[in-house]
Amino acid sequence: MTAPSESTAAAGARPGATERAGALAARNAVFAVFFVSGLGLASWVARIPAVRDSLRLDTALVGVLIFGLSAGSVLGLGAAVRLLDRFGAPRAMTISISTSAIGLVLVGFGATLLLSAPLVFAGLALVGLGMGSLDVMMNVEGAAVERTIGRTLMPLMHACFSLGTVVGALIGAAASALSVSVFWHLLVIALLAVATVVVAVRSLPEAQVTPAAGPANASGGQGAPRSTWRTRLAASLSVWTDGKILLIGAIVLGMTFAEGSANDWIALASVDGHGLSNTGGAIVFGVFVAAMTVGRVLGGPVIDRFGRVPVLRACAVVGVLGLLLFVLATGPWMLYGGAVLWGIGASLGFPVGMSAAADDTENAAARVSAVAMIGYFAFLVGPPVLGILGQAWGILNALYLILGLMALAGLAAPAARERHRS
Template sequence: MDATNKIAVARRGRWAVAAMFFANGFLTGSWAPQIPVLLTRLGVSEFTLGLLILAFGLGALSAMPWCGYLVGRHGSHLVLRVFAPAATLGLLAVALAPNVAVAALAMYAFGGVIGGMDVTMNANAVAVERKLSRAIMSSSHGFWSLGGFAGGGLGGIAIQNYGHLAHAVAVTIVAAVIVAPALRHLVAEDKPIVHRKRKFALPDNPMIYLIGLIALFSMVPEGTVLDWAALYLRQERGADLATAGFAFAGFSATMACMRFLGDGVRNRFGAVRILRISSLIAAAGMLTAGLSTSPWLAIAAFTFAGLGIANMVPIAFSAAGNQKGMSAGAGMSVVTVMGYSGILVAPSAIGFIGEHTGFAPVFVAISLLLVIVCLMAGMARSADFASSPATAE
C-alpha cells in the first residue's frame, strides 16, 4: 500500500471512529430521559432505581479490563466490530424489561457493552492518532458530547409524544445506521501486543496507574457537576429550578466546544503544557464555584471550569494508549476503569459527604485534586507523538 492510500485509509478510519464516539454518546444520552419512565413503569423507589443505575456502572467497570485484554490480543478494530453492534441493542433491552430482576440484568449488560465499546473505540482512536501522527482524541470525545446532547435533547420529546418503547426502537435504529457503515473503515493497529503467558493480568508498569489517577481526578469534577451542581445551586445558593439547570448546561457546552479545538491546540503546544494549563483553569473554576455566594457567579465558574476539564481526559487516554511495552487496549482498560470510577462511583460518595457538609466544601476540595493533576502533568508525556507521519510510511 503506497503512502497516498495509507493516508486515505487513516482519514476514513478517523471518521469511522468519530462515528463510534457519536453513537456511544447518543446511546448514553438517550438513556437519561428513560430514567424517570423506568421509575414509574416498574413502580420502584428512588433507592431501587439508584441500584439499577449502579448495575449499569458495575457492568461497564467489569467489562473494561477484559476488553483491554481482547484489544491487545485481537486489535481494537475487530473487538469494536463486536461491541458496537451489541451496544446498539442495550437501551432496547432495558426498555423491554418487564420487572426489576430483568431490568437489573439488562442494565448490567447495557453498561457492559457501552463500557466495552468505550475502551475499544478509545484504543482505536489511539491507533488512528499513530497513523496520522497527530491528536484526534479530544475531537473524538467532542463527537461523544454531541451524541450525548442529541440523545438527551431529543429523547424527552420522543418519549412524551410516542412512548418509551417507540423511543428505544428509534434510538436502536439510528445507532445501527451510524455504526454499520463505519465498521468496515475502522483502522487496525500495526501489531497488537499479545500477552501469551496469562490470559488476563493487570499491567505491571506503575506509570499506567499514575496516568489512571490523572484520569480519575479529571473525571471526578465532571461526575460531580453532572449529579450535584444543580442541587448545590438550588439548596445552598437559592437558585430556582430553571436557573440551577444552567450549571451543567454551561459546563457541558464549553467542554464540547473545547474538545473540538483541543486537538489543534495540543498538536501545537504539546500534551503536557496543555494538561497543566487546563488543570489550573479547571481548578480556578471549581474553587470559584465553591466559594461563590451568587448562583450566577457559580454558573459562570462551572462554565469556565468546563474549558479546562474538556481536554484533560482525552490527554490521559492518549497517554495510556501510547505506553511502551503494552498494547493500547491494556493501558486503556486500566485508565478507563480508574477514570470512569470518577463518574460512576465517586458521585455517590460525594453525595453522602455533601449531605453532611454541604457541597461548597466539596467543590473546593475538587479544585485541590485538579492542582494535583497539574503537578502530575509530566507523566502524560507519552500523549505526544514521536512516530513518523502517515505520509512517510
C-alpha cells in the same frame, strides 16, 4: 521516453494515496464510534430525573442504579482486550454497541412499562458492559490512526464523543419537554447507535490486537499472531508496576471523576439543588457537555502550542473554579457559567491520558486499558459515594469531593509530558 517514467511515478504514488485514503476512512469511522458512544450515554443521563420520578427513588437509590452502569463499565474494560484479540476491531465494536443497545432498551422498559428498578439496574449494567469495552477499543484504534496520520487527533476524537453527548442531551431535553416516554426515546437511540456502528466499522482494518503488542498491522494487514491467555495476563499485569502509568492514571482519575460526576448528577443537582425543572436540568447538562466539546475541539492545537503539562494544570484550576460557581450559584449566570468552566476544566484529562499511555507503542493496548481502568474507577465509586453524601448533606455539598480529585490531577500532570518535547 518520458511516458514510462511518468507512468511509473503515478503507479508509485497510488499506494501512498490508497493508504492515506484508508487512514482517513478509518479516522472517520473512529469519529463516528466516539460520537455514538457519547450519544448513548447522554440519552440515559438526560432522562435520569424522569426515571427517578417514575420509579419514585431517593437520591441514594439513584446512586445505586448508576452503580450498575459503573460496575458494568469496569467489567467491559477487562473484556475489551480479549474481544479485540479474538474478533478484531470491527466485529468487537459491533458486539459492544449491540450489548449497550440491549441495555438501553431494558432501561426504558423497566422505567416506563414495568416500573422495575432491578430491571433498570440490569439494563444499566449491560449499557456499561458495552460502553466500557467500546471505550478501550475506540481509544486503541484512535491511537493507531493518530500514529498513521501523524497528527494529534485524540482530543478531537473525544470531542466527537462530547458532540454526541450534546446531541443526546438536546434530544433528551426535547423528549422530556414533549413528554416522550423513556422507553420509546431509548429504543430509537439504541437502534440508531447499532446501525451507525455497523456501517462505520466497515472502514476499520481487520488487524488483530494483542495486549503484548498493541495494534498489529494497523494499516489493515492480516495474519497477526494471536496471543495466549498467559501472554495477555503477563502483559496486562506488567503495566501496573509502571510508576508513570499510575501517575497518568491519577490524572485520568481526577478528571474522569469530574466529568462522570457531571454526567451522573449535574441534571439532578440543578433540579434538586437549584430548583430547575427536569427540562431545565437537561439543558444545564447540555451546556456542560457543549463546553466539554469546545474544550476538546480546541485542545489539540493548544496542547501542541503549550504542551500537555501546563494545559492540564490550567484545566484543573478552571475546573475547580467552575465547580465553586456551580455549587454557590445564586443566579442563572453563575449556574451556567459554572457548568461551562466545569466542562472546559474536565475536557482534556481523559484524551490526554490516553495519548500519554499510548506514547510507548509497545504493549499499547494493555497500557491504555490500565489507564482507562483507573479512570473508570471514578465511575465505579463516584455514583454511590456522591449519592450517599448527597442524601446526608445535599447533592450540591457532595460535589465538593470533586475539588480534591481535580487538584490531584493537576499535581500529577508532569507524568503526561511528551516524550520528545524540548
